[in-house]
Amino acid sequence: MSVRKISIIGSGRLGSFTGYEIVYRELAKEVVLIDIIQNLPQGEAMDLNQMASEKGKSVLVKGSNDYKDISDSDIVVITAGFARKPGMTRLDLLKQNAPIVRDVALQIAKYAPNSIVITVTNPMDVMTYITYKITGFPKERVIGMGGQLDSARYREILANIFNVSRNSVKALVIGEHGENMLPLARFSYVGGIRVSDLLSLEKIKEAEEATRKIAAEVIALKGATVFAPVSCIASLIEAIVKDTKEIIPVSAYLNGEYGLNDLCIGVPAVIGKKGIEKIFELNLNEEEKLRFYKGAEIIKNAINELRQLAII
Ligand code: NAI
8 A cells, every 4th residue: 555655855864764664665656855955865766766676666766956846745754954963952953943844844835735744853843833833734734753763762671671572562652752751651561561560660760761861872872863763754654654543652733632732742643544633632640741741841932932033
């Protein structure tokens, strides 16, 4: 099962490798890579077409510097912008990436008005909000990728703690895709048993801290995170293309859910062919609420900062 066309804005590490995954999983008939750098998307496209040829995949990849080429895309992925350098937080990228994502969103609204947009650029929750506001798309069609990746990382940490197969671990992280992400031991399971029933409070805190810090560790070691985020982007696309109705934590525009309005933040959502088809509201306890709403406050402050700078 595939859609006709998926476009990726930004042909750097995440963009080009997302192209690879789409070809490999045959999720679209056509993939378009866009970048501001001349020749880069064209070169990536040639390389990917040759890969497709070797694997016998019927997906055509095109590279371009012209947004006209994203016309009538079914799905558009935004990876354009600056990435964290060692020592930086995601929020440090706010002022650099906001104008980029705003411009990209304008182009998407113009050329691919019926698309579902997946925003990846950091700080992702705020960039997802910009995408939602600037495209004017219905909230179902604007999805931020982050909590899915944080959950994969939490799962990895839990599997290591318990020394069990990753397949026996269900892990959930919601909230801000940043310093205040909320790994949920009460909503995560090892062999069907709640993690909060298996670990001491101290161990739970350690696992939470490790989940928050692990991306920065990868960046300190190899300069960027690539394989894990790209795998998440591709699985998200797959859930849309195949209408799987999987529950995936994504950054969604909230309109009263969790008592919040007018921001995007990570929540569990049903993902299908319409995009975000339903948001699940978890019954958070006081401590969990503290972290969740702290993250929401940080996102709101960042949005207000961009308003004051007239970026949105
Ligand atoms: P990269 O630097 O390899 O690629 C970014 C690309 O965007 C570059 O090729 C650049 O030329 C292009 N670009 C910049 N401005 C543009 C514009 N106006 N129009 C089109 N293209 C433009 O960066 P990488 O590693 O691919 O990361 C991309 C973004 O994704 C970063 O903001 C990074 O922080 C974020 N990220 C988000 C994750 C998440 O979980 N949401 C995980 C990992 C990275």
